[in-house]
Amino acid sequence: MNEIKNKFKTSIAGFQLHNYLFNASGPRCMTLEELIALGESRSSVILSKSCTLLPREGNPEPRYFDLPLGSINSMGLPNLGYKKYVEFAPLLRRYNKPYFVSVSGLSLADNITMISELSEVPEIDAFELNLSCPNVIGKPQIGYDFEQTKQVLDEVMKITKKPFGVKLPPYFDFVHFEEMAKILNKHNIAFVTCINSIGNGLFVDADTEKAVIKPKGGFGGLGGEYVKPTALANVKKFYELLRKDIAIIGVGGIASGMDAFEFLLCGASAVQIATAYQKEGTAVFARIEKEFIEFLEKKEYNSLSEAKGKLKIYE
Numbered sequence: 001m002n003e004i005k006n007k008f009k010t011s012i013a014g015f016q017l018h019n020y021l022f023n024a025s026g027p028r029c030m031t032l033e034e035l036i037a038l039g040e041s042r043s044s045v046i047l048s049k050s051c052t053l054l055p056r057e058g059n060p061e062p063r064y065f066d067l068p069l070g071s072i073n074s075m076g077l078p079n080l081g082y083k084k085y086v087e088f089a090p091l092l093r094r095y096n097k098p099y100f101v102s103v104s105g106l107s108l109a110d111n112i113t114m115i116s117e118l119s120e121v122p123e124i125d126a127f128e129l130n131l132s133c134p135n136v137i138g139k140p141q142i143g144y145d146f147e148q149t150k151q152v153l154d155e156v157m158k159i160t161k162k163p164f165g166v167k168l169p170p171y172f173d174f175v176h177f178e179e180m181a182k183i184l185n186k187h188n189i190a191f192v193t194c195i196n197s198i199g200n201g202l203f204v205d206a207d208t209e210k211a212v213i214k215p216k217g218g219f220g221g222l223g224g225e226y227v228k229p230t231a232l233a234n235v236k237k238f239y240e241l242l243r244k245d246i247a248i249i250g251v252g253g254i255a256s257g258m259d260a261f262e263f264l265l266c267g268a269s270a271v272q273i274a275t276a277y278q279k280e281g282t283a284v285f286a287r288i289e290k291e292f293i294e295f296l297e298k299k300e301y302n303s304l305s306e307a308k309g310k311l312k313i314y315e
């Protein structure tokens, strides 16, 4: 079995990963206990919850709700503050897998402070900059504001030598894909993770006649099966448009080995799991890894590169 597993290893930002999947920033990756559980699981990277300069309690409950085909949440970035994710770094070394920190500053100044400090920590291997997060009041989240995105990336590049990636919100218009790709291609980015939740959905409980979560009048980010086609489209489009040295990490609706394979066909170098991990716990990684490998074996693939980006389309 180990020989088979070795055939399907991948790498991101120069780090060899022991398999194709790891946790997405968000569910169950905030506390040291949760990060240790990821270390002990088959997740091939330990990725932290998105951190801010200061600790945050997040929004009032209920702020997450399991849906039949996924999830809705408006967590409000609860996290322990970036200093804790620095403090945890040496404690996670023994798991022999990369430790990535997700950074989600509430302003450009916050991002600069955090990234400068994270860059000095040898046990932090890379970071994922979350661009699906508000920055300037009255403006959309950074990833939907191309001018701000450019400014943030220009600044970040000046202050770090560590590899970093960006976590993007979903795009729905070809012009937006092209504009964003043009910006990303001009920066020294190691990977792009797409997609973050589809923003501002509303789930209604007809029995109680109530929205299922409390913050923002019930509006929240969607994850799970609802978002998979959008996630696949984003991975495919960025695979076409980005420099070939920028790896694409797919996330959105992955709950089986076959889902992971679909992302491979669209060009993903690795995938992340959020909602299915929230619902199932760390066992999800071993299960999906097994299903993914069995699927590739059944199709007689000998490496990931044979299928990567090879989605067939009608002539």
Ligand SMILES: Cc1cc2nc3c(=O)[nH]c(=O)nc-3n(C[C@H](O)[C@H](O)[C@H](O)COP(=O)(O)O)c2cc1C
Residues within 6 Å of the ligand: 024, 025, 026, 027, 049, 050, 064, 071, 073, 075, 077, 102, 130, 167, 195, 196, 197, 222, 223, 224, 225, 227, 251, 252, 253, 254, 272, 273, 274, 275, 276, 278
């Ligand atoms: C409870 C919850 C919390 C999340 N928090 C974050 C976060 O802090 N940072 C981030 O980049 N994405 C966050 N996300 C988005 C996920 O990482 C992921 O992009 C999205 O849910 C789609 O993946 P999925 O279909 O596997 O859930 C969160 C998602 C959920 C469900």
